[in-house]
Amino acid sequence: MESVSNNGASRLAKDDRAKQLLKKLEEGIEHLTTTEGYEDWLRSQALFHNYSWGNSLIIAAEQLQRGVPPEHVAGFHKWHEFDRRVRAGGKAIWILGPVTRKVVETDEETGEKVISHPLVGWKSVPVFTLSDTDGKPLPESPCHLLVGESNQAAQAAVVALIEREGYSFAISPATALGGANGVTTKETREVKVRDDISPLMTCKTSLHELAHIKLGHLDQLGTSEPICRGEAELQAESVAFCAMAALGLDSGDYSFGYLVHWQGGGDEAVKALKANAAKIAGVSNLVISELEAAGQEAHLQALQGAWEAASDQERALANRNLQPRLEAHKKAGIELDGYQLAELRAQSLLTLQVRSQERQEDDRAVRQMSQVAHVSAPAQAH
Numbered sequence: 001m002e003s004v005s006n007n008g009a010s011r012l013a014k015d016d017r018a019k020q021l022l023k024k025l026e027e028g029i030e031h032l033t034t035t036e037g038y039e040d041w042l043r044s045q046a047l048f049h050n051y052s053w054g055n056s057l058i059i060a061a062e063q064l065q066r067g068v069p070p071e072h073v074a075g076f077h078k079w080h081e082f083d084r085r086v087r088a089g090g091k092a093i094w095i096l097g098p099v100t101r102k103v104v105e106t107d108e109e110t111g112e113k114v115i116s117h118p119l120v121g122w123k124s125v126p127v128f129t130l131s132d133t134d135g136k137p138l139p140e141s142p143c144h145l146l147v148g149e150s151n152q153a154a155q156a157a158v159v160a161l162i163e164r165e166g167y168s169f170a171i172s173p174a175t176a177l178g179g180a181n182g183v184t185t186k187e188t189r190e191v192k193v194r195d196d197i198s199p200l201m202t203c204k205t206s207l208h209e210l211a212h213i214k215l216g217h218l219d220q221l222g223t224s225e226p227i228c229r230g231e232a233e234l235q236a237e238s239v240a241f242c243a244m245a246a247l248g249l250d251s252g253d254y255s256f257g258y259l260v261h262w263q264g265g266g267d268e269a270v271k272a273l274k275a276n277a278a279k280i281a282g283v284s285n286l287v288i289s290e291l292e293a294a295g296q297e298a299h300l301q302a303l304q305g306a307w308e309a310a311s312d313q314e315r316a317l318a319n320r321n322l323q324p325r326l327e328a329h330k331k332a333g334i335e336l337d338g339y340q341l342a343e344l345r346a347q348s349l350l351t352l353q354v355r356s357q358e359r360q361e362d363d364r365a366v367r368q369m370s371q372v373a374h375v376s377a378p379a380q381a382h
């Protein structure tokens, strides 16, 4: 395993790796912006209003209660801009909208008229959810839920890292997560990932939630200077993309579109990536190293399990066979750490077990051949 020797050279290679992966992320976003349908989708995104945090909660709660997925909402007339109409009987969701007043003042120095619209109150405003409208389909999002397998060892390592941060991990009903793929709650120290996505998407989402924790986003919640949501999502998804790539898993189909969505365009996403590159690379390197260490630990446990499962006789023989190699290492001045020793010992045991199995198979084959010889011998006599 590459990370057995933590010398300077391999450290350097790891730092380079995060930078290379970030480059891949940038290229993916740039490519996405040239695909068919991208411009339509981006235009439609710009038309949808970004609701305040409080209004977003009202909308999400109402959609959850009605059993509709988290989807776009817009005012009655706004839907016309998307060539859609609110269906007869469509039920409004009431959110709070600002009430402003037009004030015209004269600048004393220049004598020019200055118009402003100060906030004077709030009123209830009706909006309608996509399911209550008919018309032209909305442009398809370039952010696709990943399909496919992950690998169990990778998922186990990600969960181990989440637990090491003091958070529990659970796969939860999608309906309980309000449409999010994953949710991390600071107060209860829980990470939940929805139960209706592929193993590959589960692994990516788990890494995204781990990244939010590692990046300190949860600690910033409720402080006077919380990170803006778009920047937080950019950082978390970029770290998840890099870590997935290091695990040999590709999350581009989801990550590229996700970053573009949160940044409001490909150019903006690439610019924000460059501005956040140092932080993303730093945390990505950390997560990748920890994933490798967790993988190594799991491997070591498996080796130890095999060693303990062997008989006393096998262990003694494996140790004896190993002696010449250990002495050769000693002579060459190579010091082995506990991990390398365990690996050599397990290898020696495995060689022994394979040889013994081969011997048994040979014996069986010889016995079968001699039986055939006995049977055919009388026939030959004729």
Ligand SMILES: [Zn+2]
Pocket (backbone or CB within 6 Å): 208, 212, 232, 233, 236
């Ligand atoms: Zn997130």
